[in-house]
Structures are given as C-alpha cells and as structure tokens.
Amino acid sequence: MTDAALTAPKKHAANPRYGSMSRDRTWALRWSYFFLILFAIFFLLPPIYMLITSLKTSAEISAARNPWWVFNPTLENYRELLTSPQYLGYFRNSAIVSVVVVVITMLISVPAAFALSRMKFWGSSTLATGVFLTYLIPETLLFLPLFKMFALFNEWTGIQLINRWWVLLILYPTLTVPFCTWIMIGYFASIPKELDEAALIDGAGWMQTLTKIFIPVALPGLIAATIFAFTVSWAQFLYPLAFTTSTEQLVLPVGIITSLIKGDVFNWGQIMTGALLGAAPPLIIYAFLMDYYISGLTAGATKG
Amino acid sequence: MAEVKLRKIIKRYDEVEAVRGIDLDIADHEFVVLVGPSGCGKSTTLRMIAGLEDISGGEILIGGDVVNDVPPKDRDIAMVFQNYALYPHMTVFQNMSFGLRLKRYPKAEIKKRVDEAARILDIKELLDRKPKALSGGQRQRVAMGRAIVRNPKVFLFDEPLSNLDAKLRVQMRTEIKKVHQQVRTTTVYVTHDQVEAMTLADRVVVMNNGIIEQVGTPQELYHSPKTRFVAGFIGSPAMNFIPCRMEANGDSLSVRLNDGLVFPVPAERVARYRGHTQNGKLLLGLRPEHITEAHAHLAPGEIPFEARLEVTEPMGMETLVYFPLNGTQVCGRVNPNAGARDGAPLRLAADLNNMHLIDEASGRVI
Amino acid sequence: MVDAVLQGVQTPGATRKRSSLRRTMQRKSTVAFLMALPLILMIAFLVIYPALYSLHLATLNKSMERFVGFGNFLFLFKRETFWKVVEQSCIFALTAVFFKAIIGFTVAHFVHNVPNDRQRKWRGMLLVPWVIPPAMSCLAWLWLFDPSYSAFNWVLGIFNIGPVPWTGDAFWARFSVILVNIWIGAPFFMIMYLAALKSVPDQLYEAAAIDGANWWQRIWYITLPMMRNIIAITALFSLIVTFANFDIVQILTQGGPIDLTHVFATWSFTLGIQGNDIPLGAAVSLFMVPILTVAAVFILRDITRRGNES
Numbered sequence: 001m002t003d004a005a006l007t008a009p010k011k012h013a014a015n016p017r018y019g020s021m022s023r024d025r026t027w028a029l030r031w032s033y034f035f036l037i038l039f040a041i042f043f044l045l046p047p048i049y050m051l052i053t054s055l056k057t058s059a060e061i062s063a064a065r066n067p068w069w070v071f072n073p074t075l076e077n078y079r080e081l082l083t084s085p086q087y088l089g090y091f092r093n094s095a096i097v098s099v100v101v102v103v104i105t106m107l108i109s110v111p112a113a114f115a116l117s118r119m120k121f122w123g124s125s126t127l128a129t130g131v132f133l134t135y136l137i138p139e140t141l142l143f144l145p146l147f148k149m150f151a152l153f154n155e156w157t158g159i160q161l162i163n164r165w166w167v168l169l170i171l172y173p174t175l176t177v178p179f180c181t182w183i184m185i186g187y188f189a190s191i192p193k194e195l196d197e198a199a200l201i202d203g204a205g206w207m208q209t210l211t212k213i214f215i216p217v218a219l220p221g222l223i224a225a226t227i228f229a230f231t232v233s234w235a236q237f238l239y240p241l242a243f244t245t246s247t248e249q250l251v252l253p254v255g256i257i258t259s260l261i262k263g264d265v266f267n268w269g270q271i272m273t274g275a276l277l278g279a280a281p282p283l284i285i286y287a288f289l290m291d292y293y294i295s296g297l298t299a300g301a302t303k304g
Numbered sequence: 305m306a307e308v309k310l311r312k313i314i315k316r317y318d319e320v321e322a323v324r325g326i327d328l329d330i331a332d333h334e335f336v337v338l339v340g341p342s343g344c345g346k347s348t349t350l351r352m353i354a355g356l357e358d359i360s361g362g363e364i365l366i367g368g369d370v371v372n373d374v375p376p377k378d379r380d381i382a383m384v385f386q387n388y389a390l391y392p393h394m395t396v397f398q399n400m401s402f403g404l405r406l407k408r409y410p411k412a413e414i415k416k417r418v419d420e421a422a423r424i425l426d427i428k429e430l431l432d433r434k435p436k437a438l439s440g441g442q443r444q445r446v447a448m449g450r451a452i453v454r455n456p457k458v459f460l461f462d463e464p465l466s467n468l469d470a471k472l473r474v475q476m477r478t479e480i481k482k483v484h485q486q487v488r489t490t491t492v493y494v495t496h497d498q499v500e501a502m503t504l505a506d507r508v509v510v511m512n513n514g515i516i517e518q519v520g521t522p523q524e525l526y527h528s529p530k531t532r533f534v535a536g537f538i539g540s541p542a543m544n545f546i547p548c549r550m551e552a553n554g555d556s557l558s559v560r561l562n563d564g565l566v567f568p569v570p571a572e573r574v575a576r577y578r579g580h581t582q583n584g585k586l587l588l589g590l591r592p593e594h595i596t597e598a599h600a601h602l603a604p605g606e607i608p609f610e611a612r613l614e615v616t617e618p619m620g621m622e623t624l625v626y627f628p629l630n631g632t633q634v635c636g637r638v639n640p641n642a643g644a645r646d647g648a649p650l651r652l653a654a655d656l657n658n659m660h661l662i663d664e665a666s667g668r669v670i
Numbered sequence: 671m672v673d674a675v676l677q678g679v680q681t682p683g684a685t686r687k688r689s690s691l692r693r694t695m696q697r698k699s700t701v702a703f704l705m706a707l708p709l710i711l712m713i714a715f716l717v718i719y720p721a722l723y724s725l726h727l728a729t730l731n732k733s734m735e736r737f738v739g740f741g742n743f744l745f746l747f748k749r750e751t752f753w754k755v756v757e758q759s760c761i762f763a764l765t766a767v768f769f770k771a772i773i774g775f776t777v778a779h780f781v782h783n784v785p786n787d788r789q790r791k792w793r794g795m796l797l798v799p800w801v802i803p804p805a806m807s808c809l810a811w812l813w814l815f816d817p818s819y820s821a822f823n824w825v826l827g828i829f830n831i832g833p834v835p836w837t838g839d840a841f842w843a844r845f846s847v848i849l850v851n852i853w854i855g856a857p858f859f860m861i862m863y864l865a866a867l868k869s870v871p872d873q874l875y876e877a878a879a880i881d882g883a884n885w886w887q888r889i890w891y892i893t894l895p896m897m898r899n900i901i902a903i904t905a906l907f908s909l910i911v912t913f914a915n916f917d918i919v920q921i922l923t924q925g926g927p928i929d930l931t932h933v934f935a936t937w938s939f940t941l942g943i944q945g946n947d948i949p950l951g952a953a954v955s956l957f958m959v960p961i962l963t964v965a966a967v968f969i970l971r972d973i974t975r976r977g978n979e980s
Contacts, residue, residue, distance in 0.1 A: 043798060047807070149723060197356050
C-alpha cells in the first residue's frame with residue numbers, strides 16, 4: 001500500500017517540483033511561525049498575567065477595568081513581600097530545604113550510580129531496575145503511610161517529625177534520588193570502559209576513579225541531576241502541605257497558599273507577586289543552564 | 305625492564321574457554337606481536353597480562369615474579385588502548401602525568417619525565433591542549449606518551465592503530481617502532497592486522513581459537529608456516545590452497561592436481577614428502593607471488609601451465625590474476641606487461657621451490 | 671638520554687606487597703555494596719516499607735485499632751463519590767495525556783521546521799510552563815479563572831460571550847483542570863519529541879521526497895514509525911504522573927464543585943489528612959496501583975528491550 005501511495009502522483013509532479021519546492025518551504029515556515037506564536041501566547045499567558053497583576057494595586061484589581069493592562073504600575077507588592085518576615089521565612093525554608101536535599105541526593109545517588117554501573121555486585125542489576133521502578137512510584141501513594149509512620153515514630157521515640165520543616169529533608173530524597181541515580185547510571189555507562197581500566201593501570205583506586213575521572217567526565221550529567229533535584233524540591237507541594245502546618249515551618253508553595261489566602265479574602269496582587277518570586281529561582285536556573293536542564297529532562301527516558 | 309612469561313594460561317568465561325593453555329616466553333626488550341582473527345583470545349591474553357582480567361588457570365610472570373594476584377597498578381605495566389582512553393577533562397600534560405601524580409612523585413620529576421616523553425613523541429607543543437582538540441594521530445601519541453612516562457617494565461598495546469585511517473596507520477606504525485628502538489621496553493602488542501604484526505615484531509605470535517598456532521620471526525612465519533592457518537593468515541593476498549595428490553614415479557615425486565595438471569616435485573623435497581603418497585587429502589600451498597607469467601627460460605622447479613583468467617586486478621607495479629583450478633579460485637601475481645586480460649588465456653609458471661604441502665586432516669604443513 | 675628518565679625514581683608501587691586478586695575482587699563488590707547502601711536503605715525504609723505499610727493501613731478502621739479486612743474497600747464501593755472519583759481520574763488522565771501528546775507533537779514539528787539557529791529561542795520559550803513550579807502557575811490559572819474578575823471572561827465579554835463559570839460548574843471545572851494539566855505537560859512532550867525528531871536522519875526524508883512522498887506521507891511513513899518508541903514511553907511516563915497528580919486539582923478546585931473534580935490523590939488527601947481517616951485515604955490511593963503497574967510494566971519492557979539491543 002506504501003507503493004501505491006508513493007508512485008501514483010510521481011509522473012505529473014515531476015516537472016513543476018523544482019520551482020514549487022522552495023515555495024512550499026517558505027509557506028511551511030510561515031505557517032510554522034504563525035502557529036508557534038499562537039502556542040507561545042497560550043504557554044506564556046499565565047506567567048505574563050502573573051507579572052501584570054503583580055504590578056497592580058488592590059484598588060486597580062478590584063476596579064473592573066481591562067485586566068490585561070496596568071494603568072498605575074507599582075512595585076508596592078514586591079516591597080511588601082520582600083520586607084515581610086513571614087514571606088522571607090518561607091523563602092529561606094525553601095532555599096535551605098532545596099539546597100540540602102540537592103547535597104543529600106548527590107551524596108546518595110552518585111556513589112550508588114557508580115557502583116551500579118561499574119562495580120557489579122550481587123543483585124546490582126536488579127537494584128538498578130528497582131531504582132527505576134521506585135522513580136515511577138508517585139508521592140501521592142506514599143504520603144499517608146509515611147505520615148502514619150512518622151506519627152508512630154514520635155510515639156516511640158518522642159522525636160517530633162511532623163510539622164518540622166526539616167522533615168522534608170527526609171521526604172524529598174525519595175523523589176529525587178531514584179531519578180538522579182537512574183540518569184547518573186546512564187551517564188556513567190556512556191563512559192568507555194577503557195577509561196576506568198586506564199585509571200586502574202595508572203594506579204587509581206575505586207574512589208579515585210570516581211572522584212578524579214567519572215565525576216569530572218560526567219559533569220554535564222551531574223549538573224543536570226543537580227538541577228532536577230533542586231527544581232523538584234523547590235516545587236514539591238503535597239509533602240509540605242501534609243506534613244507541615246505552622247507558619248514558621250512552611251516552605252514557599254504552601255506558605256503562599258495558606259497565608260496569603262486568608263479566608264475568602266484573596267489579595268491577588270500579593271499572591272501573584274509571591275508566586276512569581278517563588279517561580280523565579282527555577283526560571284533563573286533554567287535561563288542560564290537550559291541545555292543541562294533539557295538534557296536531564298530527556299535523559300530519563302532515553303538513557304539506560 | 306623485564307621479561308614476561310606465560311605458563312599454561314587459561315581463561316574461562318562460564319562454559320567457554322577463550323584462552324586454552326598458552327605458553328610464551330617474552331625476552332627483555334623484545335617486541336612481541338599477538339596476531340589473529342577476532343575472538344582468537346589475543347586481547348584476553350593481553351588483558352590478563354595487564355591484570356584487567358582474572359586468570360582462570362596457569363601463571364603469568366613479569367620480571368621473574370608471579371603476578372597472578374597482583375592488581376594492575378602494582379604490576380608496573382603501561383597500556384595503550386584502541387580508543388586511546390585519554391581522560392577527556394585533563395590536558396595532555398595532566399593525562400600523561402596522572403599515574404605519576406597518583407603515586408605522589410615530586411613535581412620536578414614529573415615534569416622532567418613528561419618533557420622527555422613529549423620530546424620523544426614530538427608533542428611538546430600539545431601539552432596544554434585537551435584531547436578533544438587533538439587529531440587521531442596526536443591522541444595516539446599522547447596515549448603512548450602516557451605509557452612512556454610511567455617507565456614501566458612492560459608496554460601493552462591493544463590494537464592501538466585500528467581507529468586511524470590507512471595512511472596514518474602506516475605512519476604511526478613506523479613511529480611506534482622508532483619509539484621502541486629508543487626506549488627498548490619489553491612490548492606486547494595485539495593486532496588483527498598481519499601487516500602490522502610483520503612490520504613491527506621481533507617475534508610474531510599467531511593465535512587462533514584460544515591457542516598459539518606458531519611463534520616465530522616474521523621471516524619464519526612467512527617462509528615456513530607450520531600450520532594451514534598460519535600459512536593462510538600471513539601474507540596478502542593469501543596463499544592459495546589447491547587440493548592435490550602425491551604420486552610416486554620411481555625415485556621422483558609429482559603433485560597431481562586432478563584435471564590433468566601434474567607438477568614434478570623439486571628433488572630436494574622428495575624425501576620430505578615421500579611418505580604421503582597414500583594420503584588422499586592433501587593441499588598444495590602456493591603464494592600468489594610464486595605463480596607468475598612463464599618466462600622463456602624457466603629456472604629449475606618452475607613449472608609452466610596454461611590458465612584461462614577470470615578476473616585481473618592491475619595494481620600498478622604488478623597485476624593480480626584470478627583463475628579457477630581444481631575447484632578453487634587461484635590467485636597469481638604477474639608483470640603488468642605480461643598481457644593478462646579478463647577472460648583470456650595466459651601461460652603461467654608455478655614456482656614449486658616455494659611450495660608447501662598441507663595435510664588437510666591435521667591442518668599441519670608437511 | 672632516555673636512560674636519564676629510566677634511572678629516575680623506582681616506582682613505589684612495585685615494592686608494595688601483593689594482595690590476592692580474588693580478595694580484591696571480593697573487596698570490590700563489598701565497596702560497591704557499601705556505596706549503594708544509602709540508596710538501598712532509603713528505598714527500603716522510605717519507599718518499599720511505606721508502600722507495603724499502606725496495604726496494611728487500608729485494612730484498619732478509622733482509629734487504626736481494629737482490623738477490618740476489606741471493610742474500607744467495601745465501604746468505598748458503596749459510595750457514589752468513589753465511583754465519581756474513578757471516573758474523573760480516568761477522564762482526567764486519559765484526556766490530558768492525549769491532548770498533551772497531540773499538542774506536544776504539533777509544536778515540536780513547528781519548532782523543528784524553524785531554522786536551526788532560532789530553534790533554541792523558541793524551545794526555551796515554550797518550555798516555560800514546565801519549569802514554573804505547578805503550585806505557582808496553578809495560582810495564576812486560579813486567578814485567570816476567578817469567578818468575578820476572570821481575565822478570560824473579560825476578553826469573552828468583549829464578544830458578548832459568557833461569563834464562563836470556569837471552576838464553578840461541573841463541566842467547566844473538569845475542563846479547567848484538564849486544560850491546566852495540558853498547559854503544564856505539553857511542553858515536556860514537545861521537548862521529548864523534538865529530541866526524537868532530531869534523531870531521524872535527514873537522508874530518510876530526502877529519500878522519501880525523491881520517492882515522491884508529500885509532507886503528510888513523510889510524517890506517517892517515516893517520522894511516526896521512527897518515533898514510535900519515544901512517543902509510547904513519553905505517554906506512559908506522563909500517564910503515571912498525570913494519574914497521580916495532586917497539585918492542579920488541589921489548588922484549582924480542591925475537588926469541588928461537590929467532589930466532581932476529585933482524583934484519587936486529592937480525595938485520599940481530603941479523607942486521610944483533612945478528614946483524619948488515614949486508612950480510608952490509603953485505601954483510596956491504593957486504587958492508583960493497578961494502572962501505575964500496567965504503565966510501569968510497559969515502560970520497563972521497553973527499557974530492557976533497548977538494553978538488549980545495545
């Protein structure tokens with residue numbers, strides 16, 4: 001059936017093809033740009049609207065004028081949030097949690113990935129598959145048993161885990177470590193075997209091979225994994241919502257939602273400002289390290 | 305510097321024996337090439353010497369010490385890999401000095417050694433570059449430099465030229481030979497390319513199916529192969545093998561190629577072949593250069609015959625001619641002016657002074 | 671001259687005593703095991719154990735003192751809300767993944783058409799929804815959907831349409847959560863497809879063009895078959911993530927109106943954390959397992975198959 005489709009129009013089209021080929025391309029390009037602009041509007045509308053709203057006063061927001069235009073731009077919302085100890089507290093909690101989770105994640109996943117990709121031991125291939133499966137288990141399946149486990153832990157040891165921001169340091173690695181280990185296995189596996197043999201002959205031990213050869217060579221992968229761990233920790237919503245409640249223990253996403261929305265009073269100017277500032281760190285990282293970000297994104301499915 | 309001895313080396317992967325009991329003595333300063341088709345066990349043998357593979361049986365001695373259980377870094381060897389295995393994040397200088405730095409040599413000593421190696425290999429101006437910025441030949445030199453600075457007892461080369469294009473390969477071959485003449489380190493070199501083996505080696509070790517077929521100087525292997533495998537593996541184009549029978553007529557012997565073609569065996573070989581007149585499975589081995597156009601005056605042992613050429617391949621300085629004989633395709637090398645044409649007959653001469661007689665059943669040269 | 675080098679320091683390694691290679695090998699696997707140990711412990715205590723523990727929890731009564739067997743499940747089967755949640759979860763996941771895949775493929779194609787030097791810019795712009803933390807962007811959508819100040823309704827008002835009850839009405843609330851999910855997820859598909867499109871060799875298209883294939887035939891006979899693998903695996907990944915999604919529904923509708931937009935994740939949160947009935951919440955969340963398992967099995971099969979090929 002392929003043949004029929006391919007051979008039929010050939011004869012008639014043979015002659016005018018040459019001229020129309022480049023015209024076809026020009027039109028294809030125009031249409032591409034047209035649709036890309038439409039999609040870009042769709043994709044960028046919410047963040048742009050965040051920015052527009054964040055520059056408005058409450059009075060302007062509640063006046064039913066054109067919501068897509070800022071008539072009296074003001075930075076008042078930014079000033080208020082950035083001087084609010086509460087909001088800065090959320091920001092600080094988020095930053096500490098994310099950075100520490102990145103460190104924990106790397107300390108767990110890089111040596112594990114090295115061991116799994118290079119130093120076969122009993123059950124190592126099963127474990128590699130297990131790591132991948134773990135990555136597929138969503139947090140929405142685990143938060144209730146974990147919540148109960150931590151409550152029981154409190155009963156037994158007297159150590160309070162729930163409603164402490166640092167409980168997130170225990171929880172977030174379950175989301176970041178499996179994926180980071182998995183993509184690091186992929187990056188390590190792409191390093192030719194001769195390289196570690198050369199290092200072995202040069203007299204490097206396993207640890208030296210890891211720190212002096214593998215980590216520097218797989219640095220792009222390491223950066224991609226770091227970015228992933230950071231953005232996942234920064235964006236996580238369910239765990240902090242379930243495990244932390246007091247204002248001073250909250251991280252950014254939950255903080256904005258629970259404290260800026262007071263009952264039915266929505267201060268949208270501040271909410272949008274807070275959300276925009278909260279979205280800023282991942283966006284800035286993305287802007288500067290886009291290629292690493294994207295390679296980490298595609299690595300999960302294409303490596304291994 | 306040291307000699308390397310292999311004693312009944314065996315390598316087993318699960319059920320498969322990749323190396324099946326190899327004995328080999330490599331003298332100090334010697335350049336030995338292991339050659340054979342892929343899967344013959346040559347690389348495995350080299351990797352066992354390096355310590356990268358476990359030894360399933362036998363002993364390996366370097367400089368008189370059994371090194372079976374010594375980890376690679378303590379065997380005092382250096383290895384050059386097929387894909388060079390240069391550390392991509394280090395400069396050439398760092399690549400070459402990595403081993404010395406790990407062993408905490410003094411800085412001045414490291415610099416002296418790297419500079420010396422760079423001088424030998426003519427890569428002084430590349431020391432600050434990263435491997436990515438080097439050409440294939442330059443990477444090859446750096447890989448060798450990394451081996452030289454270590455000043456090891458033994459150099460191991462694992463198909464180091466396979467990734468280079470043909471022209472560069474010839475050039476680097478000479479380079480490796482020059483380096484060896486300067487540093488005189490005992491060298492074990494693995495390749496599948498018989499030309500590389502012949503040109504580089506003091507002694508060539510031909511391997512097949514996990515065993516050694518023959519060890520000898522390039523000349524020995526070329527002129528007196530001991531097995532059909534060696535005879536066919538060494539030399540290009542390969543030796544012709546033509547089924548034949550040995551016939552006695554009185555005191556003399558002749559080789560009968562079934563279709564009425566009979567070559568008398570030169571007198572000095574009669575004694576050697578006399579016992580094989582009853583053997584029905586013999587092969588006549590003749591290298592292409594010993595089948596040439598027939599001159600007006602034939603030397604003793606050169607036997608003329610007619611052949612209808614199927615294909616001719618002009619190579620410039622000679623022409624390769626192919627014709628069917630006794631069910632096999634036979635190759636000869638003739639003068640380009642001998643008038644060889646596709647499909648045309650040509651009067652050829654076989655030089656039986658250089659004949660080999662092979663017992664097909666055992667594969668051994670008689 | 672070379673001898674100068676050779677007479678240098680004797681390598682310290684040579685003098686070191688031998689150790690058994692066998693022992694080294696054993697040590698190697700021990701070292702490897704130790705390096706992987708934190709990972710193993712983490713997976714065991716914070717993933718495997720809670721996963722099994724939730725099975726146990728689901729069989730307890732609300733105060734978690736008494737074993738009720740399948741009691742929680744039977745209770746759920748009798749509740750209309752449960753079946754609504756099942757229905758909505760499936761509609762939510764399947765519709766969203768379908769449109770994410772279509773939009774992602776289309777956009778990837780358009781980006782691929784653009785000259786190479788401009789692709790980076792477009793790609794960078796179009797991935798922004800994926801980069802913004804979902805909780806933050808959902809707030810923006812919530813504000814765009816605001817019942818009295820919706821910026822969308824203002825635009826529609828110009829054309830005398832609406833106002834649309836974006837989150838107030840059952841149909842529109844379902845539409846809205848799916849729309850936002852597509853908005854967040856389509857860029858991910860776009861990136862994956864773009865990477866796959868780039869891996870199709872140009873010669874294939876040139877050969878097809880010479881054979882007389884038009885653009886649609888080129889997509890149908892070359893692009894799609896070449897990308898089949900990546901399309902399938904991206905869709906399966908997305909299916910898992912979408913099916914288990916929590917943020918979008920929680921922020922936009924919190925399950926309302928009248929529980930019609932609840933998915934398994936949000937309902938189990940409502941029951942378990944807010945309603946303080948952890949066993950019932952765990953029972954609800956366990957209903958995600960079958961579909962997750964099916965998707966995981968297919969993904970795993972694909973990955974091991976590719977592992978074998980290489």
